[in-house]
Amino acid sequence: MTGAEFYTLLQQKIDKAYSAYIDTGKANRIIEETIYRLCERTYRDLDAQKEYDELWSLLIKDEVKTVSNPYFDLTGLDRTYMHLFRVACTFDTLLGVLTRVTTGAGPYTTVFTSTGHTVRVGDTIKVIAVTGVVTATTKTTFTISSATPVDPAAAVYLTRTFEATPRFSDRKKDVYHTATIFQPKYQIQNRIVGTANNKALYLFPQPVSITIDYFSQPTSATGHIFLATGATQITAYTEKFLYRLADECVMTYSAQVRDAEVRQNAAADISINP
Amino acid sequence: MSTLREIVHRILSNIGGGNTTDETRFDEPYIESKIHTARASILSALTKQSLSDRINEACVQAYSVELLEAQVEAGCDVVKFPCPTVIRLDDRHDGFIYVGHVNAQKPFMRIRSNYTALSMHSMFQKEKGIVWDYQADYDGKFYIHIYKNPKFRKLLVKALFNDPTEVPNYRTDIDQYPIDAAMENDIVEQISVELMRKMVRTADVISDSLDTVPNKQN
Numbered sequence: 343m344t345g346a347e348f349y350t351l352l353q354q355k356i357d358k359a360y361s362a363y364i365d366t367g368k369a370n371r372i373i374e375e376t377i378y379r380l381c382e383r384t385y386r387d388l389d390a391q392k393e394y395d396e397l398w399s400l401l402i403k404d405e406v407k408t409v410s411n412p413y414f415d416l417t418g419l420d421r422t423y424m425h426l427f428r429v430a431c432t433f434d435t436l437l438g439v440l441t442r443v444t445t446g447a448g449p450y451t452t453v454f455t456s457t458g459h460t461v462r463v464g465d466t467i468k469v470i471a472v473t474g475v476v477t478a479t480t481k482t483t484f485t486i487s488s489a490t491p492v493d494p495a496a497a498v499y500l501t502r503t504f505e506a507t508p509r510f511s512d513r514k515k516d517v518y519h520t521a522t523i524f525q526p527k528y529q530i531q532n533r534i535v536g537t538a539n540n541k542a543l544y545l546f547p548q549p550v551s552i553t554i555d556y557f558s559q560p561t562s563a564t565g566h567i568f569l570a571t572g573a574t575q576i577t578a579y580t581e582k583f584l585y586r587l588a589d590e591c592v593m594t595y596s597a598q599v600r601d602a603e604v605r606q607n608a609a610a611d612i613s614i615n616p
Numbered sequence: 617m618s619t620l621r622e623i624v625h626r627i628l629s630n631i632g633g634g635n636t637t638d639e640t641r642f643d644e645p646y647i648e649s650k651i652h653t654a655r656a657s658i659l660s661a662l663t664k665q666s667l668s669d670r671i672n673e674a675c676v677q678a679y680s681v682e683l684l685e686a687q688v689e690a691g692c693d694v695v696k697f698p699c700p701t702v703i704r705l706d707d708r709h710d711g712f713i714y715v716g717h718v719n720a721q722k723p724f725m726r727i728r729s730n731y732t733a734l735s736m737h738s739m740f741q742k743e744k745g746i747v748w749d750y751q752a753d754y755d756g757k758f759y760i761h762i763y764k765n766p767k768f769r770k771l772l773v774k775a776l777f778n779d780p781t782e783v784p785n786y787r788t789d790i791d792q793y794p795i796d797a798a799m800e801n802d803i804v805e806q807i808s809v810e811l812m813r814k815m816v817r818t819a820d821v822i823s824d825s826l827d828t829v830p831n832k833q834n
Contacts, residue, residue, distance in 0.1 A: 457682070462790050481680075502789060508639055512823065518646035524621075524788055525644050 343584050345572025348373070351585075352570075355592050356604065364595070366570035373568045373587070376594045377560050380587055385425060385557055396586075399566065399578035400424075400558050408551050413533055413542040421558035423541070429506040431526040431549035434468060434499035437461070442492065450474075450491045454498060457482045466501040469493050473501065503553065509546060521546035586615065617674070618800060620781065620793045623651055630808035631815060641819050642811065650810075652779045654803045655795055656703045659776055663705040671713065671776065674796040677783045678774040680718050688769075695768050696759040699750065700782035702775045711776030715748055715760060718772040724748050724762070740764065 343351075349369050356364060364372075381400060384393050394401065402421055407414060416423040441455040452474065454467075461467070461484040465476040474488030486492075502523070509527035513519045521527035526546065533542035545552065560566060565577040576584065589611045596605035618626070624647045628636045659675060681697050688695060702711035716723040727736060727749040739747065740763065747763050762768050777783055780794050795803065820827055 458785065460785050460787050462787060465790075504789070507644075512821070516643065518643040518649070520645070522645075 343576055343581060344574060345567060345569045345576065348568060348576070348584060348588065349570035351588050352591055355588055355608075356595060369570040369591075370568070372591050372594050372598075373570070376591045377568065377587060379594075380590050381560055382424075396580055396583040397557075398580075400560065401427075401555075402558050403555050404553055405556075406551055406553050409545060409549050412546070412548045413544045414552060415533065416530075416541045416543060419554070419556065419558075421556075421561065423556055424559045425557040426530070426543075427555035427557065429528050429543070429545075429555075430503050430553040431506050431523075431528075431545060432501060432503045432551045432553070433523045433526075433547075434501050434550050435523075437467075437498045437500055439495065440498050442494065442498075444491050444494070449487045449489055451477075451485060451487055452492050453483055453485045455483050459484060461500060468499045468501045470496050506545070506552075509544075523547060586612065589615070617792045617795070617797065619790065620648060620651065620788055623793055623800060623804060624648060626804050627651075627807050627811065630804065631811050647807065647811075648781070650807050651793075651803055652781075654806055655780075655799065656778055658799055658802055659703055659711075660705055663709070672796050674792075675776055675794050675799070676713055676774050677777055677780055677786065677794050678714075678720075678772065679783050679785050680770065680772045681784065682770045693763070693766050695762040695766060696753065697762065697771045697773075699758055699760045699773060699775075701758050701778045702750075703778055705776075710750075711778075712750070712773075713776070714772065714774035716772060718770045720772055720774075726750075727763075 349366065352369060352373075353364055381397060384397055387393055388397070402419070405420060407418060437454075437456060437459065442452050444450055444452040459479075459482075461476055461479055463476050463479055467474050467476060467484075467486045469492040472488055472490050472492050474486030474492065476484050477487050478485040504524055504526055506526040506528045509519070509521065509529040511529070519527075526549065528546075529544045531542060531544055533540040533544075543552075543554075563578075564574060566579075567574065568576065579587070589608055592608040593605060593612070596602075596608060621644070624644050625636060627647055628640060628642065631642075632640070655675075663671070683695065683697065704710050712726070714720065714723050715726070724746045725743060725748075727739065727747050743764070746765050746768060749761050749763075750758065751761065753759050760771065760773065762771070776794075780786055781788050793800075
């Protein structure tokens with residue numbers, strides 16, 4: 343369905359007597375208002391697979407962002423942030439500048455010497471930008487396999503990711519509510535910069551990166567746009583969602599013109615085809 | 617067997633009706649602390665039933681520690697190794713299983729607690745090998761004191777610790793929590809029931825110094 347086809351559908355659903363009021367400009371405004379509200383309402387009921395399927399283009403999963411401050415401005419995400427699903431924080435723990443011996447040629451095997459280490463098989467080790475997976479350990483050494491050779495003298499880090507939970511301001515005093523790398527916390531708050539108000543995700547303790555799942559705002563990108571004159575196929579929403587959206591648009595319109603009968607009919611349509 | 621985090625989430629899943637969300641009023645470290653204490657009391661109760669029973673190796677943790685010269689007090693005849701606190705099994709036994717050489721084949725003799733200074737002196741005269749005891753030090757931490765060998769630097773300890781996460785080489789995120797399956801079940805059920813009892817009472821979220829359940833209708 344294109345935006346223009348959606349416009350025709352919308353006109354058919356509204357009494358012909360009103361058709362004169364639904365010019366393309368007005369239709370665009372009704373569609374914009376309604377799609378925000380419908381997406382929010384569907385988000386609230388995001389339990390069944392049906393809702394996930396309908397909102398698939400707005401559900402952003404596993405977006406990884408580097409963090410260089412104790413906060414992350416949400417404008418830095420790929421899409422416009424609306425609601426948070428999940429945040430995981432990745433931390434690099436310094437193991438030291440360890441003695442190492444590298445052999446092989448893609449994959450490379452490196453044996454690090456470290457007395458009293460707590461590295462386990464399956465851990466991820468990072469040396470500058472090269473990462474490797476631990477394949478064996480002894481009491482004083484651990485071995486990693488990496489696609490590229492590790493730097494011969496740089497510091498070695500243990501990379502671990504932990505799911506974060508919300509931090510509540512009125513519970514910060516609670517000793518069990520203290521953030522640690524094993525229990526990282528996040529808090530959404532205003533980061534005031536001069537006169538600007540930045541919606542920011544504060545992270546405790548500061549990670550090196552976050553992996554975030556969130557609900558994004560409907561966008562006007564190609565395939566998403568709902569202009570009544572648009573000739574491009576709307577691919578970001580399912581046909582089922584678009585028909586529901588048309589019914590919801592009629593509801594929005596009927597409220598504007600105060601037509602109880604049209605509103606009642608639209609409500610009945612939505613009830614039959616939720 | 618399970619990691620500490622998996623046990624925490626079993627409990628959260630129990631009290632959440634099979635579902636866990638981000639926004640629980642119970643912080644994970646709070647539940648972790650309850651797991652440690654439940655483990656200690658269950659171990660103590662099990663041992664009291666019969667001290668002749670062997671302690672399940674799944675509950676025992678081992679760590680070796682090597683002191684650097686900078687960690688040794690110069691001129692002192694006693695060598696001190698930091699050691700987390702151990703479980704008290706009854707009024708005569710605590711949770712130490714092995715304290716000795718790092719080859720795990722040479723345990724050292726322990727000085728019985730509450731020895732008088734004279735008795736200790738007598739023991740030092742008679743005993744040829746290394747002896748040790750366990751006590752708090754000036755910094756409030758607990759140490760294993762090694763006597764009769766000021767050059768001793770490497771020690772292996774196996775014990776039932778009060779808080780398994782305080783053992784130096786323990787990884788909370790990946791290592792198995794030192795209990796067996798039966799104990800895990802007991803711990804999960806015990807704490808779940810306790811938390812569910814607490815959840816009957818609504819959380820006091822109003823900062824009014826009354827410590828009463830908020831009445832939303834007022």
